Amino acid sequence: MISFFLIRLGNTFYGQAMALPNLYSRRKRLSSGDVPDVYTHDKIATTVRISLFKTMNRAIGEAGASGFEVWKCVKEVLLEDLGVYRLTERDGRSEEDVETYFSHTAEIDRALDVIELWHAFLIVEISQDRLTRTYKPMQNAVETINARLKESGIGFAIEDGNIMEKSTEFTHVEMTVPALRVLSEKRFAGANEEFRKAHDAYKVGDYKDCISNCLKAFESVMKSIADEQKWGLDPNATAKALINALLDNDYIPAFMQTQFGSLRTFLESGIPTVRNKTSGHGQGAEPVEVPKALAAYQLHQTAAVIVFLAEL
Structure with missing residues (x-):
């Protein structure tokens, strides 16, 4: 339903096709030139994080993969790498814990780690059953994530499964x-x-x-x-x-x-x-x-x- 809705909107962003809904508020911002021209690398707003997590989680379901397995693996890697026993005070289901950690607690580098881990483990899940699972939703999600980061003036993007830092849009697109x-x-x-x-x-x-x-x-x-x-x-x-x-x-x-x-x-x-x-x-x-x-x-x-x- 959501994918159909996005297609019907005929998305455009900076004159190019994109994966974000072409809503009135977005069209108004673009027409008024209210877009960031300098990237930031030290902060991702909570609202943006929530949107990014929703995109990642939706892609898992649309790909036919197991959200339980993906977020369980992401959580286990984070716990070991952080050297902690729990990501949140509640310490509940993996999906809920990672979402809370990603959206409200994680420093920016760790939030970017979550995106990379999501991508890596979703590939693993999809590869285990190519008859019923597909990479296309993951690829669409990557486009959406990159578009949302760009729109928010955040100087990072997913390239070939890895987070890359962008200094300017020109050097990133034309060189990197x-x-x-x-x-x-x-x-x-x-x-x-x-x-x-x-x-x-x-x-x-x-x-x-x-x-x-x-x-x-x-x-x-x-x-x-x-x-x-x-x-x-x-x-x-x-x-x-x-x-x-x-x-x-x-x-x-x-x-x-x-x-x-x-x-x-x-x-x-x-x-x-x-x-x-x-x-x-x-x-x-x-x-x-x-x-x-x-x-x-x-x-x-x-x-x-x-x-x-x-x-x-």
Whole structure:
């Protein structure tokens, strides 16, 4: 009934199809330009959390999965990871406990954990009976969750089952998402793991590790390309040697090298240099502080270069 209702509304959001009902209040906000243009990463309002939980719970039922099993598994992981015996004072049914914890108690990082766990365990439940269960409701729920987070100005989104932080909508849509799509290819499995580690490190504030994994992902992509092209490079080749191979073997066409006269300099002095100066070597007597802005820049630069090289 709800799905039919949403379809009848003909949903639009920022000019695009979306998974939120096109209600009068929403149309009024959009027409007046009352939409957030800066993302927040430190708070999710209770009202938004309640809406998100309803979306997750509805998807379980529509997928034909067991809500009891999904929320039981989510609760068990949370209890063990938090090191507590109960999520709420009442300590009742798993669904009720997780809902109360998610909607009213959990810090933002833990609330995002709940979303990731819901996604992971729902996949497990659906995969156990593909005759009567379907992934489509889960995929629709992900679209709804992302749309609601975006509408509320909350800088996170679910990408391939993981929570990703968004700095701006442009960099997320034009850089991060295409990079993740490219890295999902089997040939880039190693780089995919490293790029995700960079994102995870960024989320928890470990900006040195973020930058270090950016370089690893960058190098892994170039090594995968070199292996495919059978250039016979040393498996331990440095970033500079890999960049030289891309250019010397005309993987990056000569006309592009001429057009972008500083391309070699940019590649050589971009990701590798930032990593070397901030996280690649010993810190010396004074610890090196890596600002969040630099880590974000490095993530975006790495994503852009990965997409550029893959599209060639």
